[in-house]
Structure formats: structure tokens, C-alpha cells
Amino acid sequence: MxxxxxxxxxxxxxxxxxxxxxxxxxxxxxxxxxxxxxxxxxxxxxxxxxxxxxxxxxxxxxxxxxxxxxxxxxxxxxxxxxxxxxxxxxxxxxxxxxxxxxxxxxxxxxxxxxxxxxxxxxxxxxxxxxxxxxxxxxxxxxxxxxxxxxxxxxxxxxxxxxxxxxxxxxxxxxxxxxxxxxxxxxxxxxxxxxxxxxxxxxxxxxxxxxxxxxxxxxxxxxxxxxxxxxxxxxxxxxxxxxxxxxxxxxxxxxxxxxxxxxxxxxxxxxxxxxxxxxxxxxxxxxxxxxxxxxxxxxxxxxSNITLSGHSFGGATVFSILSQPPPTLHEVAFDPLPVDHALVFDPWLDPLPSPGPSPLELKSSLSPSSNVPNLLVLNSEGYTLWEDHFNRLREIVHTWSTTVKAEQSSSTSSLSKPAPSDWSKSSSKTRLITLIRAQHPSFSDFGILIPFGKRGREGKIFLDVISQLSIGFLDGRLDDELTRQNVKENTVETIKKSKEEEKRLVGDVGDIVINI
Structure with a gap:
């Protein structure tokens, strides 16, 4: 077996x-x-x-x-x-x-x-x-x-x-x-x-x-x-x-x-x-x-519901949180009491642009809910997809400023933190890249065959993903981040066969904290 x-x-x-x-x-x-x-x-x-x-x-x-x-x-x-x-x-x-x-x-x-x-x-x-x-x-x-x-x-x-x-x-x-x-x-x-x-x-x-x-x-x-x-x-x-x-x-x-x-x-x-x-x-x-x-x-x-998803499932999470509840047989569903959004390598192209906005976020939630805490874990490939990543960073920044606005009841002092200065962003909102991770690394496909280089790397990726996800859901993500090997967002160019390839500086299992 x-x-x-x-x-x-x-x-x-x-x-x-x-x-x-x-x-x-x-x-x-x-x-x-x-x-x-x-x-x-x-x-x-x-x-x-x-x-x-x-x-x-x-x-x-x-x-x-x-x-x-x-x-x-x-x-x-x-x-x-x-x-x-x-x-x-x-x-x-x-x-x-x-x-x-x-x-x-x-x-x-x-x-x-x-x-x-x-x-x-x-x-x-x-x-x-x-x-x-x-x-x-x-x-x-x-x-x-x-x-x-x-x-x-x-x-x-x-x-x-x-x-x-x-x-x-x-x-x-x-x-x-x-x-x-x-x-x-x-x-x-x-x-x-x-x-x-x-x-x-x-x-x-x-x-x-x-x-x-x-x-x-x-x-x-x-x-x-x-x-x-x-x-x-x-x-x-x-x-x-x-x-x-x-x-x-x-x-x-x-x-x-x-x-x-x-x-x-x-x-x-x-x-x-x-x-x-x-x-x-x-x-x-x-x-x-x-x-x-x-x-x-x-x-x-x-209360305390988590919405999570990968790729198009990540788009599903954002879609739910950017629109009011749908109707079925002309009866509207009640808003969801979402407290956490855990998103893996989201594919954003099907979503309307720009979005989601803070007001849209609030309209999709129950009256007693705050804007959900957000953790986005990205693969290296999706991070190097420049146009897509820039849009993702803007969405996460919107989330971060909205969460901070709720905490301070004022947006007057909000400013966008530098990508490398993650300690100044909201501790309840994070955008993190897994170095060398590929789009399927968030699924079981990396460990279907558990031996060999691919199997070993697949296990490392799922361990890091699990540790960060569970730390986020338990409210101790920043403590978990101190135990990870954090790198700067630095891109290098290497020669592979006769072609050049861009990649992040680091090793399998390292992470970059973008926000």
C-alpha cells in the first residue's frame, strides 16, 4: 500500500x-x-x-x-x-x-x-x-x-x-x-x-x-x-x-x-x-x-471562521470577501463571520480590478466582524510574475491599512511600509514568499513520491507552509517568523543551459516577508 x-x-x-x-x-x-x-x-x-x-x-x-x-x-x-x-x-x-x-x-x-x-x-x-x-x-x-x-x-x-x-x-x-x-x-x-x-x-x-x-x-x-x-x-x-x-x-x-x-x-x-x-x-x-x-x-x-484556498481557490476567498452574500431561490444568505483568510498562491486574473476595497470587505461580513486577518503565502514563480505580484501586493496593502485603521480608528497616519521592513506592517496581515516553491508546492503533488530531491523539497515546503499557517491561525505568526530563515527580496540571474533565469536569492525552505 x-x-x-x-x-x-x-x-x-x-x-x-x-x-x-x-x-x-x-x-x-x-x-x-x-x-x-x-x-x-x-x-x-x-x-x-x-x-x-x-x-x-x-x-x-x-x-x-x-x-x-x-x-x-x-x-x-x-x-x-x-x-x-x-x-x-x-x-x-x-x-x-x-x-x-x-x-x-x-x-x-x-x-x-x-x-x-x-x-x-x-x-x-x-x-x-x-x-x-x-x-x-x-x-x-x-x-x-x-x-x-x-x-x-x-x-x-x-x-x-x-x-x-x-x-x-x-x-x-x-x-x-x-x-x-x-x-x-x-x-x-x-x-x-x-x-x-x-x-x-x-x-x-x-x-x-x-x-x-x-x-x-x-x-x-x-x-x-x-x-x-x-x-x-x-x-x-x-x-x-x-x-x-x-x-x-x-x-x-x-x-x-x-x-x-x-x-x-x-x-x-x-x-x-x-x-x-x-x-x-x-x-x-x-x-x-x-x-x-x-x-x-x-x-x-x-464566529472565528477561516476561509482558505489555493490558486483559483485563493481567488475564491477574495471573491467571497469582496462581494455581499449571494442569493439562492431569491433568498439571501447571512454574512459569514470570517476572522481569518489564509491564501496560498492566489490567481488574481479572474477578479475585477481594482479590488477588494475596505468597504467591500466590510459589506461581506457579519456586523460584529472586523476585517479578517490575512496571510498570503506565495510561490517564487508567482512572486517573479511581476504584474501579478504588484497587484497582489496592493490588495494585501489595502488589507493591512484597513486592519490598522480599525485598530486606530483613523487612517491619517497610515503609510505603506517598505517591503523589507515587515516589522512595521500590521502583524495581522502578511504576504510571504517561499523561495524555490512552485505553484503545486502547496498541494500533495510534491510528496506523492516521498523520496528523491523533489520529495525532500516537497516535504520541506509543506512543513514551512503548515508551520506558518498554524502559527497564523493560533495568533502567534510573528513568533513563528522568528524561527524561520528570512531572506531579503533579492533577485539574481543565473545561467541555465543556454538561457538566463531569474530567481530569488536563498535556499529551499527560506522565506521572504514582503509585507
Whole structure:
């Protein structure tokens, strides 16, 4: 068996993939998002049909797992084990999606990766119960904080399992989306009719390239019209998940039948909410529900939420925080109580320019929220992409000045700090570059093969990313920075073969603090 590298942490980590169909009991109402339509080049669907239909949300939860000695016997008897497939099933179709996304011949992708990918596992306790917050290592009995994670183009909810698991191991619940907006290599539409165990449909869907869609209205001014629609789709997924999963965790207890029987898991026996005394899944579902004698939920949906994402997922975070909540069936969602924004190598091109502005930031949040603390971790390549990096730095500077304005209630004394003088910028806003890191370094791809130079460097990058991310979420980022090898933002030119190449001065694992 091939397993991704182990990870340190305070808590053992469980994982479960949930699905929530769109609609209410007795109805099934997929929603068309945007105006794009499929054409003949798309791998799925009928030409002329809507390209983006909001039918369900699917996400993998990474969380502190209850696998102590008292529950382990029943846990193992149930057939659960400490591994989860890294690649979605069927393997052949997932590889077909990766082949299309990467523009690589399918036969080559399947030959090189088919056997290995089918065996690759994630070292987490699959479908384990959620650990009760009363068992947390600190004396506090507070609900677990919540983190939303959004993948990039061609990504999945398991491609970032290492960083998601590392964050979960510190005592957080991470909901990593399998976006159904055409950005995943491959998905199965797994919707059930709400309130029923019958499938409404089972349909394969693959990655959507912009050339796979067309628009009847050619007057759209968007530079990336498909990506604009996909950002709206992703915002709907995040807000819908926040609302519906909160209803499960907060409003349903084990003493009464659930009013919303729509949430189900997509692997194993736990395929629908069932809290009956004879249910084999009672332990699992009750681990998420609030206690009968204690009104406190086990997951905090009311405050201190973190939005996180990589690449197009980073654009998703900025899109959520720069626009008011979307509407679904003419009903607006409540603002999100976001406290932290953790962004990895964001791709900014699909976002309107300029943006986001402080007023837009405030309008997207709940009234009691401040502008979220922000940490952006950038790869060397995206930092050397000059036009893109200049825009990113302006966005982060806007964040920094807004945070400082809230702290001082005045913007009169605000000035932009020099890039190297990071100690004078807001300690709650940072833009940091990882020297030698590449765009995929924030995902599991760098450690799929854990040996050799690439594997060693991939592990270093994920260690630094995890240390900075966790330090940021714990409110001790500046202390963490003192333990890192910090370099100046200095560019050198080296000769590589017959060409010259620019790179930052430093070694693998070093960082540059830009803001």
C-alpha cells in the first residue's frame, strides 16, 4: 500500500466526505448558475445545455477524531481503518479528467499513474466519529473552530490532504470542497432526492476548459467569463454549506427525528442522517450533533471562521470577501463571520480590478466582524510574475491599512511600509514568499513520491507552509517568523543551459516577508 507521509499534530485526524443536495424535503431543484452553455468539445453533457448547474455540495471534512481506547474496538469492527483513497473512484475516470486538464494523452496518464494512483492512501481515520471538544488538550471546552478550504483549477478536495490534516490536527474542523463548477478533473453527481435514499441521478462530469463553453450573450465584458460564473458558483457552495451543515450541527439532536434529512456521506454505510437508537451509524452522527444536556454545538459556525484556498481557490476567498452574500431561490444568505483568510498562491486574473476595497470587505461580513486577518503565502514563480505580484501586493496593502485603521480608528497616519521592513506592517496581515516553491508546492503533488530531491523539497515546503499557517491561525505568526530563515527580496540571474533565469536569492525552505 502506498500512503502519503505521516504528519504531526495534537489530535488524531478523521475524514468523512459529505454531500448535501440542493432543495428541500420532497423537491429537487438544481439551479443554473451563469449563462455559459456546453459545446461539442466538452467531455460530458449535451451541446447547448447549461454548463454550470448547482445540484449539490460535496466536501471532505478533516477533523479531530475520536479513536481512543474506549471506542476503538467498535471502530475497527465496523470495518473503518486509517486510510482514505487519495484519488476519486472510478480511478480510470479521474485519470481521464487529469489527462484532459493537463492536455496529456490518456493512455500515457493511465499507464504511468493508473496502478500507483489506485493504491495511494491518505493517513487519516476514515469515517471516524468527531472528537468531543470537552476532550481537547486545553482546559477550554469551546467548539472546534471551522475552516473552509477551496481547491484550485484541476484540484480536488483530497489534493490538499496534508495541509488540511495538519490544520485539523491542531483542533479544527476543515471542510475541503469538491467544487462542482467544472474545475475538478472529475466528479460524480451523487445527489439524492432530499428526504429519500433514492438517487436523483448519477452522472460523470469532467473538467471544463473555457473552450468547452459558449455564451449566447457576446456583450459580456468579463475577461474570463467562465471563471466569473465559477466564482459565483463557489460562493454559493460555501454559503450553502455554512447554512446547511450548521443546521445539522446546531439544530438537530439525538432525541428527535432530524427535520433536514438531506446530508449524507458518499462512502461506506453512513449514507444518510439516522439517529434512531438501533442505527449502526448513531455513534458517528451523534458525534456531530449537539449534546442533549448541553446546548453548545461541537463546531463553531457563529464566529472565528477561516476561509482558505489555493490558486483559483485563493481567488475564491477574495471573491467571497469582496462581494455581499449571494442569493439562492431569491433568498439571501447571512454574512459569514470570517476572522481569518489564509491564501496560498492566489490567481488574481479572474477578479475585477481594482479590488477588494475596505468597504467591500466590510459589506461581506457579519456586523460584529472586523476585517479578517490575512496571510498570503506565495510561490517564487508567482512572486517573479511581476504584474501579478504588484497587484497582489496592493490588495494585501489595502488589507493591512484597513486592519490598522480599525485598530486606530483613523487612517491619517497610515503609510505603506517598505517591503523589507515587515516589522512595521500590521502583524495581522502578511504576504510571504517561499523561495524555490512552485505553484503545486502547496498541494500533495510534491510528496506523492516521498523520496528523491523533489520529495525532500516537497516535504520541506509543506512543513514551512503548515508551520506558518498554524502559527497564523493560533495568533502567534510573528513568533513563528522568528524561527524561520528570512531572506531579503533579492533577485539574481543565473545561467541555465543556454538561457538566463531569474530567481530569488536563498535556499529551499527560506522565506521572504514582503509585507
Amino acid at each position: 502506498f500512503t502519503l507521509p505521516e504528519f504531526p499534530g495534537q489530535y488524531k485526524v478523521g475524514s468523512t466526505t459529505f454531500a448535501i443536495p440542493v432543495g428541500t424535503a420532497g423537491t429537487y431543484e438544481p439551479v443554473v448558475v451563469g449563462s455559459s452553455k456546453l459545446n461539442e468539445s466538452a467531455l460530458h453533457g449535451s451541446p447547448g445545455s447549461p454548463a454550470l448547474t448547482f445540484e449539490e455540495v460535496v466536501f471532505t471534512a478533516y477533523y479531530p477524531a475520536d479513536v481512543d481506547q474506549n471506542t476503538s474496538k467498535g471502530f475497527w469492527r465496523s470495518g473503518l481503518h486509517r486510510s482514505m483513497h487519495w484519488l476519486a473512484r472510478p480511478v480510470k475516470e479521474s485519470l481521464r479528467g487529469y489527462s484532459y486538464f493537463g492536455e496529456i494523452p490518456f493512455w500515457l496518464t493511465y499507464t504511468l499513474l493508473g496502478g500507483f494512483a489506485a493504491l495511494l492512501k491518505i493517513p487519516v481515520y476514515h469515517n471516524a466519529p468527531l472528537l468531543h471538544p470537552k476532550h481537547r488538550h486545553s482546559s477550554e471546552n469551546e467548539p472546534w473552530p471551522l475552516v473552509f478550504f477551496s481547491h484550485g483549477l484541476g484540484g480536488t478536495q483530497t489534493n490538499y490532504s496534508h495541509i488540511c490534516s495538519r490544520i485539523a490536527s491542531t483542533g479544527r474542523v476543515v471542510l475541503a470542497f469538491e467544487h462542482h463548477d467544472g474545475t475538478s478533473p472529475f466528479i460524480i453527481a451523487r445527489s439524492r432526492i432530499p428526504g429519500s435514499e433514492e438517487h436523483a441521478r448519477s452522472e460523470y462530469k469532467y473538467y471544463l476548459n473555457p473552450k468547452d463553453v459558449q455564451f449566447d450573450n457576446d456583450t459580456r465584458s468579463d475577461k474570463f467569463p467562465l471563471r466569473t460564473d465559477q466564482l459565483l458558483f463557489r460562493r454559493l457552495e460555501v454559503y450553502f454549506t455554512h447554512k446547511k451543515f450548521q443546521e445539522l450541527v446546531i439544530n438537530v439532536d439525538s432525541t428527535s427525528p432530524p427535520e433536514q434529512q438531506t446530508i449524507h456521506t458518499i462512502e461506506g454505510a453512513r449514507n444518510i442522517v439516522d439517529t434512531s437508537p438501533k442505527s449502526e451509524d448513531t455513534t458517528f452522527w451523534n458525534s456531530w450533533l449537539k449534546d442533549t444536556l448541553d446546548s453548545s454545538p461541537k463546531v463553531n459556525f457563529q
